[in-house]
Amino acid sequence: MEGYKIPIGQSIEALIDLLVDNFSFITKAFSNVTESGITILINIMMFFPPWLLILFFAGLAWFFSKKEGIAAFTLIGLVLIWNMGLWEPTVNTIALVLISTMFAIVIGVPLGIMAALNDIFYKIVMPILDFMQTMPAFVYLIPAIPFFGLGPVAAIFSTVVFSTPPAIRLTCLGIKQVPEELVEAADAFGSTKWQKLFKLQLPIATPTIMAGINQTIMLALSMVVIAAMIGAKGLGGEVWKAIQRLQPGRGFEAGIGIVIVAIILDRIMQRVGGKQE
Amino acid sequence: MHKISIENLYKIFGPHPEKALRLLEQGKTKDEIMQNTKHGVGVANASFYVDEGEIVVIMGLSGSGKSTLVRCINRLIEPTSGKVFVDNEDVTALSEEELRVFRQKHFGMVFQNFALFPHRTVLQNVEYGLEIQQTEPQERKERGMQAIEQVGLKGWEASYPSQLSGGMQQRVGLARALALDADIMLMDEAFSALDPLIRRDMQDELLMLQEEMQKTIVFISHDLDEALRLGDRIILMKDGVIVQEGTAEEILTSPANDYVVRFVEDVDMSKVLTAESVMVKPAEMAYYKTDGPKSALRKMKTAGISSIFVRKDRQLAGMVTAADAAEALKRGDKTLEHVMTENFDSVAPDTPANELFPLLADNNYPLAVVNEKNKLVGIIIKGSLLAGLAERGVS
Numbered sequence: 255m256e257g258y259k260i261p262i263g264q265s266i267e268a269l270i271d272l273l274v275d276n277f278s279f280i281t282k283a284f285s286n287v288t289e290s291g292i293t294i295l296i297n298i299m300m301f302f303p304p305w306l307l308i309l310f311f312a313g314l315a316w317f318f319s320k321k322e323g324i325a326a327f328t329l330i331g332l333v334l335i336w337n338m339g340l341w342e343p344t345v346n347t348i349a350l351v352l353i354s355t356m357f358a359i360v361i362g363v364p365l366g367i368m369a370a371l372n373d374i375f376y377k378i379v380m381p382i383l384d385f386m387q388t389m390p391a392f393v394y395l396i397p398a399i400p401f402f403g404l405g406p407v408a409a410i411f412s413t414v415v416f417s418t419p420p421a422i423r424l425t426c427l428g429i430k431q432v433p434e435e436l437v438e439a440a441d442a443f444g445s446t447k448w449q450k451l452f453k454l455q456l457p458i459a460t461p462t463i464m465a466g467i468n469q470t471i472m473l474a475l476s477m478v479v480i481a482a483m484i485g486a487k488g489l490g491g492e493v494w495k496a497i498q499r500l501q502p503g504r505g506f507e508a509g510i511g512i513v514i515v516a517i518i519l520d521r522i523m524q525r526v527g528g529k530q531e
Numbered sequence: 532m533h534k535i536s537i538e539n540l541y542k543i544f545g546p547h548p549e550k551a552l553r554l555l556e557q558g559k560t561k562d563e564i565m566q567n568t569k570h571g572v573g574v575a576n577a578s579f580y581v582d583e584g585e586i587v588v589i590m591g592l593s594g595s596g597k598s599t600l601v602r603c604i605n606r607l608i609e610p611t612s613g614k615v616f617v618d619n620e621d622v623t624a625l626s627e628e629e630l631r632v633f634r635q636k637h638f639g640m641v642f643q644n645f646a647l648f649p650h651r652t653v654l655q656n657v658e659y660g661l662e663i664q665q666t667e668p669q670e671r672k673e674r675g676m677q678a679i680e681q682v683g684l685k686g687w688e689a690s691y692p693s694q695l696s697g698g699m700q701q702r703v704g705l706a707r708a709l710a711l712d713a714d715i716m717l718m719d720e721a722f723s724a725l726d727p728l729i730r731r732d733m734q735d736e737l738l739m740l741q742e743e744m745q746k747t748i749v750f751i752s753h754d755l756d757e758a759l760r761l762g763d764r765i766i767l768m769k770d771g772v773i774v775q776e777g778t779a780e781e782i783l784t785s786p787a788n789d790y791v792v793r794f795v796e797d798v799d800m801s802k803v804l805t806a807e808s809v810m811v812k813p814a815e816m817a818y819y820k821t822d823g824p825k826s827a828l829r830k831m832k833t834a835g836i837s838s839i840f841v842r843k844d845r846q847l848a849g850m851v852t853a854a855d856a857a858e859a860l861k862r863g864d865k866t867l868e869h870v871m872t873e874n875f876d877s878v879a880p881d882t883p884a885n886e887l888f889p890l891l892a893d894n895n896y897p898l899a900v901v902n903e904k905n906k907l908v909g910i911i912i913k914g915s916l917l918a919g920l921a922e923r924g925v926s
């Protein structure tokens with residue numbers, strides 16, 4: 255059985271080499287854009303004193319959720335992070351999550367719409383998503399390195415790949431869930447495909463799409479943490495450093511920081527989606 | 532030219548309709564075809580027409596193919612074979628894009644299950660059809676509000692469908708179709724969700740609107756009362772086949788087969804009901820002693836009628852038509868003596884209602900209901916007879 259090894263690994267390496275050799279201009283362009291995006295976003299956030307930004311985030315939480323509890327948690331949580339001396343890595347992490355999520359939405363929502371409206375595309379995409387979601391997360395780190403080298407861009411690339419599936423899946427589900435009779439009514443009045451999409455299907459699918467985006471954000475956060483292994487800074491980087499330097503206390507603090515950020519993002523996003531219903 | 536005409540329309544549900552079509556031609560029934568081929572027969576060989584300004588009611592038991600037939604008219608369901616013409620244009624031959632534009636122009640539709648958009652307010656729902664035709668927002672709103680008023684939902688325009696009762700939602704669905712100004716209305720059990728009182732109101736309202744709008748309406752109902760009240764003609768379906776087509780009188784008086792008989796037997800009330808129970812008070816009377824042609828004519832004009840009964844010494848003396856009265860006026864007659872005619876039918880109060888149909892059918896004037904002393908106790912017009920029957924029919 256081991257006499258002949260099917261060259262799966264080799265083939266993939268060959269493919270990656272081919273892509274790196276021939277499409278590096280694309281990866282370079284992506285790299286430049288993303289890198290400056292990250293830098294600008296981080297610079298903006300670091301420009302303000304932490305307390306101001308913390309108040310801003312708490313206000314944002316209040317605005318989206320209309321719940322004092324969530325706003326208060328945001329305030330206290332972020333102050334705790336600041337107090338632990340983790341403000342800069344947290345800003346870093348949030349920036350990476352935001353940018354990855356943006357990419358994931360820009361890619362995922364249109365793909366989800368296409369999958370919902372086109373049966374053939376649906377049948378092609380769904381098995382790929384299943385495959386992608388059963389892959390262990392850090393496998394996605396591997397192809398990122400030859401394309402983008404170590405650093406935040408590679409981290410964002412693998413994060414986007416890892417976190418896009420739920421955006422696609424739930425967008426598709428949300429649109430498919432729009433009752434047939436409503437689509438029929440829209441047809442009966444002579445709507446175009448676009449009118450149907452924007453006036454009926456997307457508005458009705460919004461809560462489901464938001465749930466997908468929420469999942470995307472959560473996955474992005476977990477991946478950004480893992481991506482510390484390939485040079486992403488941020489809270490994950492702090493954990494990673496702590497492991498290497500055997501500082502369990504420091505690592506634990508960074509872990510708490512991650513949990514706080516996760517809870518804040520989750521609660522806010524849940525409200526954004528739920529509000530529509 | 533008919534507004535809508537449908538020729539040999541078939542709809543078979545399933546992947547290989549040809550096989551089922553062949554079996555249908557061999558005279559197999561819907562159930563047999565279902566058993567042998569697993570294909571559902573929605574509509575089989577339906578042909579009928581609807582004229583401009585006419586209300587045709589399609590009736591039949593649940594599953595008889597009413598919705599399928601109506602959906603084939605605007606091709607929400609693609610017919611398996613057969614043709615649909617609207618204004619002599621072959622709807623079945625339109626491309627997808629042509630069909631879309633055609634629907635905008637010609638069809639308003641009210642759905643059995645409302646199919647309101649839950650994320651839109653009542654007004655936004657009603658405006659939908661205009662919105663996709665890119666009507667100006669101002670005009671859109673005006674027409675939307677007008678339609679909302681027509682269905683009696685003024686004040687609710689900012690509510691969402693989920694905040695309304697079933698009957699109100701149904702009316703929003705109606706308003707959504709009315710706002711469009713399409714020349715054809717397809718109404719699938721449009722009033723089924725309404726309670727009896729509001730239902731009667733909406734039927735009256737529809738008839739009133741129809742007076743001024745003169746739309747072409749295809750109305751589905753499984754309620755005979757409603758069909759009798761609304762329909763200029765009625766089409767009865769069973770297992771996808773049209774079993775009888777005709778006016779309410781034709782269907783009531785000469786049912787084509789047992790199915791129709793069973794359908795209308797609830798309304799065999801017409802044998803039980805008498806002239807007395809379906810007559811109405813005359814809108815206006817003329818008095819031989821005091822009224823001349825001029826005042827008789829004025830009475831007819833104000834009441835909006837074209838003939839008037841004349842009373843003399845507490846008895847029914849005759850009838851004057853508007854045309855004759857006008858003639859007499861020109862001649863300078865001072866009394867009704869020379870224009871009064873006895874050329875009308877009168878019946879006793881206990882005449883069975885089914886004997887009234889033939890009398891009404893070949894008579895443009897109302898029937899007079901007179902008692903044994905020859906006193907006029909009421910009159911019967913076509914509408915009041917059908918309404919009377921419908922009111923007492925069983926739903």
Ligand SMILES: Nc1ncnc2c1ncn2[C@@H]1O[C@H](COP(=O)(O)OP(=O)(O)OP(=O)(O)O)[C@@H](O)[C@H]1O
Pocket residue numbers: 544545571572573591592593594595596597598599600643753
């Ligand atoms: N999409 C479909 N696929 C398969 N069969 C269908 C479909 N739609 C309708 N049918 C079948 O076609 C037949 C006619 O259905 P239709 O909905 O036209 O009945 P209907 O007269 O409108 O009944 P109801 O009064 O209950 O609304 C039924 O036997 C139904 O099972």
Ligand SMILES: [Mg+2]
Pocket residue numbers: 597598599643719
């Ligand atoms: Mg139906």
